[in-house]
Amino acid sequence: MWSLKSECILVFTEGLGLLPWMVCGNGPIGEKTVIKMKExxxxxxxxxxxxxxxxxxDQALxxxxxxxxxxxVYVVTEGKRNQVVTDEQIMELAKAFNLNPREGIINSYSLN
Incomplete structure (x- = not known):
């Protein structure tokens, strides 16, 4: 997501939590969601x-x-990412806005 729009690193620096498909409306999806929401x-x-x-x-929305x-953007481009925000550009944004992105999401993790 960070590579699709510059604002993503600014809005969700910690990234996105993703659960596997689960049956909705029962206990397990709620329990797994609570665990993900801690991060x-x-x-x-x-x-x-x-x-x-x-x-x-408003913040949640x-x-x-x-x-x-x-x-x-991903759907419209059918996943063909011809022009993306590069890892280096993402790190430039993080540095400019004094953000500390979650490690392991981008390849070149260095704010120096």
Whole structure:
């Protein structure tokens, strides 16, 4: 997601939580979501939806909107990522906005 829109690194620096497909409306999906929400403010439920939290409803909706816009870019381009925000550019954004992105998501993790 970070490579699709510059604002993604700014909005969800910790990345996105992703659960495997699970039956909705029962205990296990809720339990797994709680675990993911300890690390991420957004959790994606494949083929179900998305859950986000923020200090306000507007913050939570802003997270969802940003993720949705990036997903739309991916769908419209059919996943062909001819022009993306590079790892180096993502790190430039992180440095410029004094962010500490989650390690292991991008290849060149260095704020120096």
């Amino acid at each position: 991420f403010r957004i959790v994606l439920w494949p083929h179900h939806g998305i859950l986000a939290c923020g200090q306000t409803v 802003g997270l969802i909107e940003t993720a949705e816009k990036s997903a739309q």
